[in-house]
Amino acid sequence: MKHIKKIIVVMIVAVIGIQVYNQFTSNVTGEAQEDKVLNLSVASEPVMDPAFVTDSYSMPMIKNILxxxxxxxxxxxxxxxxxxxxxxxxxxxxxxxxxxxxxxxxxxxxxxxxxxxxxxxxxxxxxxxxxxxxxxxxxxxxxxxxxxxxxxxxxxxxxxxxxxxxxxxxxxxxxxxxxxxxxxxxxxVHQATVEANPSWATEAGEQFVSNGPFNFVEWNHNGDYTLKKNEGYWDVDNVDLDGVYVRIIEDSMTANMSFESGELDFIGIPFNTIPADAIDSYRANGDMDVTEIGATYMYKLNTTDEIMSNVNIRRALSLAINRQELIDNVVKGEQTPAKGGIAPTVAGFEEDRGYFEDADYDTARDYLAQGMEELGYDDTAAMPIVIQTNDNDSHMAVAQFIQSEWERELGVQATIETTEINVHFESMNQLNYQIGRIGPTVDFNSAYAFLEHYYSADTGQNRTGWENAEYQEILDKVLFEEDEAVQHEMYMEAERILMDEMPFIPIYYYSNPQVKSERMNNLFVDGMVDVQLKEVTINE
Known part of the structure; x- marks a missing residue:
């Protein structure tokens, strides 16, 4: 009965989506269904102030508006x-x-x-x-x-x-x-707008002043938002789309149903993810492409928390995960087990560096025993462990797999908490969490781009409270090193410190399974997870 109710809800959402889409295409140019409109969904509300963008759902949108x-x-x-x-x-x-x-x-x-x-x-x-x-x-x-x-x-x-x-x-x-x-x-950003209107970004719509290929037209919070071609854009002649309609769909199964019914033109990072249950079917039909991106799926650890402050507990939790089994049986997207802090998209870091073994349960149990003794715990049941993730089927499946691994191999009984995605990220920013799921991207394809996140506890992307003086000293010097071989060794040493201290648990290096509708071309997600919507074309 619960399954039937879920199908009915998804069907209702799909019907509403079609009605909203028809209204949008009428509003863009007044000719319903004839506009070149790209249909997307994202898993959360966007953050439209460049000063506060940290999530991968907002970044590609703001980069096409500004x-x-x-x-x-x-x-x-x-x-x-x-x-x-x-x-x-x-x-x-x-x-x-x-x-x-x-x-x-x-x-x-x-x-x-x-x-x-x-x-x-x-x-x-x-x-x-x-x-x-x-x-x-x-x-x-x-x-x-x-x-x-x-x-x-x-x-x-x-x-x-x-x-x-x-x-x-x-x-x-x-x-x-x-x-x-x-x-x-x-x-x-447009100075006069920023200074005159405190809600210029949080209530972005027609009053949002932009200079990119697309303008904001309307934002229905927690529902959808619409973009329209910016006719004053300097390169407007090379923008094929009339507009972009974006629905906010946090549940990946619902987004996938919308794609299958023809309401969406794309499923994949950075807008959303293909649910694991659908990957095998798309792969078998030859409909799915998989590309490599420079990002790592990880669990960050709040090192200011009493339990996570202990490095041996952190090591134990990391080693007690079978990453390959997780990839093969849960996420299924041709990812690579992550056992380092630098993604294999960076030259010189394509191969495993040997910092630790995957699913090394015996060593994990040794670390756990040492950590519990240092913290004064005699029983794992008395040691509260909480995994926090945003409310998403795919992330929940990963959390449940890891929860099971820890209980079976370590006797650690972890609780899983889910929240709305923006609440989730804000609690991580404030260090109001213990173990938190995140998938940070970088701004350029370099080892430094991955490592600089942990330069100090105050670095914006750190979110762990961890810092290390030796690590800082390496990063202070590495950009001045002209010998590439020496520089590479310095990067390796910094990464070794990260993996020894383990302020985060690397789980897998992202791949990007994606499916696209046949009505559009040139929607390409590059290795830094950027998307150029101005290059997308719609088939006549």
Missing amino acids: EGLTRPTNDGEIVPAMAESWDVSEDGKTYTFHLREGIQWNNGDPVTANDFEYAWKRIINPETAAANASKMFIIEGAEAYFMGEGSQEDVKINAVDEETFEVTLTEPAPYFIELTARQTTMMP
């Missing part, structure tokens, strides 16, 4: 966007960007270098409390200003004139141009 100095293409090339060109000083530290003539916000205001200066300085303004302000610390004076040890005037972010934007770095960083394409903190 546009930075550069952008990535489908083949990974970084090309001019708001900036038509740039110069780099001989010492590799000063970048001078030359903005295009005639670029504008969708309200008609010109996009100028002042917009970038305002937006970037807003990120590092300590009063903003931006989630990823540390991403800007490569800029001279940025960290000191953010930490209250310097002034805004000392930050080397300057609008030389309306079409010239200059930035000076603390040291040469060959990846900096890629950051300007991929990092949301480097997107411009």
